[in-house]
Amino acid sequence: MKVDPFLVERFMNTYEHEVELNLAETCVDPFTLGEFLALVGREDFFEELKETQLTYGFIEGSPGLRQGLANLYDHMKPENILVAGGAIGGNFLVFYSLVEPGDTVISVFPAYQQLYSVAKSLGANVKLLPLREDNQWLPCAAELAELVDDKTKLIVINNPHNPTGSLIDADLLKRICAIAEEAGAYLLCDEAYGGLYVRPNDFVPSAVDLSENAVVTGSFSKALSLTGLRLGWIAASTQIIEECMLHRDYTTISHGVIDDALAALAMKHVDRIYKRNLKIIRTNHLTLSRWIENEPLIDWIPPRAGSVAFLRHNLKMLSEDICLRLIQDKGTFLVPGSCFEMEGFLRMGYGCKTEILKAGLSRFKDFLNSYR
Ligand SMILES: Cc1ncc(COP(=O)(O)O)c(C=O)c1O
Numbered sequence: 001m002k003v004d005p006f007l008v009e010r011f012m013n014t015y016e017h018e019v020e021l022n023l024a025e026t027c028v029d030p031f032t033l034g035e036f037l038a039l040v041g042r043e044d045f046f047e048e049l050k051e052t053q054l055t056y057g058f059i060e061g062s063p064g065l066r067q068g069l070a071n072l073y074d075h076m077k078p079e080n081i082l083v084a085g086g087a088i089g090g091n092f093l094v095f096y097s098l099v100e101p102g103d104t105v106i107s108v109f110p111a112y113q114q115l116y117s118v119a120k121s122l123g124a125n126v127k128l129l130p131l132r133e134d135n136q137w138l139p140c141a142a143e144l145a146e147l148v149d150d151k152t153k154l155i156v157i158n159n160p161h162n163p164t165g166s167l168i169d170a171d172l173l174k175r176i177c178a179i180a181e182e183a184g185a186y187l188l189c190d191e192a193y194g195g196l197y198v199r200p201n202d203f204v205p206s207a208v209d210l211s212e213n214a215v216v217t218g219s220f221s222k223a224l225s226l227t228g229l230r231l232g233w234i235a236a237s238t239q240i241i242e243e244c245m246l247h248r249d250y251t252t253i254s255h256g257v258i259d260d261a262l263a264a265l266a267m268k269h270v271d272r273i274y275k276r277n278l279k280i281i282r283t284n285h286l287t288l289s290r291w292i293e294n295e296p297l298i299d300w301i302p303p304r305a306g307s308v309a310f311l312r313h314n315l316k317m318l319s320e321d322i323c324l325r326l327i328q329d330k331g332t333f334l335v336p337g338s339c340f341e342m343e344g345f346l347r348m349g350y351g352c353k354t355e356i357l358k359a360g361l362s363r364f365k366d367f368l369n370s371y372r
Helices: 007-015 033-039 045-049 063-070 086-098 114-121 141-147 170-183 238-248 257-268 270-293 319-330 354-371
Strands: 081-084 104-109 125-130 152-158 186-190 214-219 232-235 298-300 308-313 345-349
Touching: 033 270, 045 257, 063 081, 063 232, 063 257, 081 086, 081 238, 086 114, 086 152, 086 186, 086 214, 086 232, 086 238, 104 114, 114 125, 114 152, 125 141, 141 170, 152 170, 170 186, 232 238, 257 270, 270 298, 270 354, 319 345, 319 354
Parallel strands: 104 125, 104 152, 152 186, 186 214
Antiparallel strands: 081 232, 214 232, 298 308, 308 345
């Protein structure tokens, strides 16, 4: 089966382990194991784990983990949750389970490429719903309605959005849910960056709490800073979860029992994790805003949620050349817009440690000064 190269993953994988200042990463400063256990007050955790047998775990995720994840939603029960190998594993399973050759799949664009390339490789007719800078990088509901045809099986959105940090609010999300319902289509809402609101009063419900047709994927990597567990989940109606389980048997038996135990522990203390991470996001958003105010070569639509920003640059250089020069000359890592098929932009992850962000911005400034 043919699949297009996953541009952002290829680029990140090539350089991320060798750069000094990584402003390309999308996770909120991943915990060390020690830091995590201290935050949740469980430094003794591994003593207790000595009794855990290293056998297959629960295929769908342990009951405690599924319950903890269900608690993140208003209307979900453990049977509505399926634990997956990251949000990337969850997304893949949703496409693999629901999409057939000849189906129409509508996906926002630009986007995390998995959200449209997997459906294409499965033989779907993929239609792209453009997100435009002059509409705050948000989907237009009327345009979506026009793209729907009688073969539409799945509509795919990402909220909060990578690479722009845009946030679909409750009203627009309800309209998108209504369009999916009217079309008799599923709505996949990738909520990998869920809960990372820049403004304290922002809140958007999960799509899965708004519509029976919605399937939501979530992640331990971004807002929960437990990237190395490589865990995520799917939240959906039991009918969709059963369909996904049927397909999951062919790709995964269970995930790791130690990862599951750590993830279940995280769910018991999820408020503390969010408190830590919202502080990082809000501090860094302010730092980045001030930097951009004083930088005429860079402009942006300020992100409202998540941990990434999509910066428009006014340099007469290809975005990839800028990033390669920044890596070589300044040890600083950004993702070129070309990885999202969007020339003229750079994606920056601002969830890193504030010192790293400040040091990277300072070197980026030196680079821009030399260009001037
Ligand atoms: C929108 C989106 N979905 C899914 C993923 C994959 O996340 P995970 O680490 O949970 O597999 C990413 C990673 O960057 C992402 O940006």
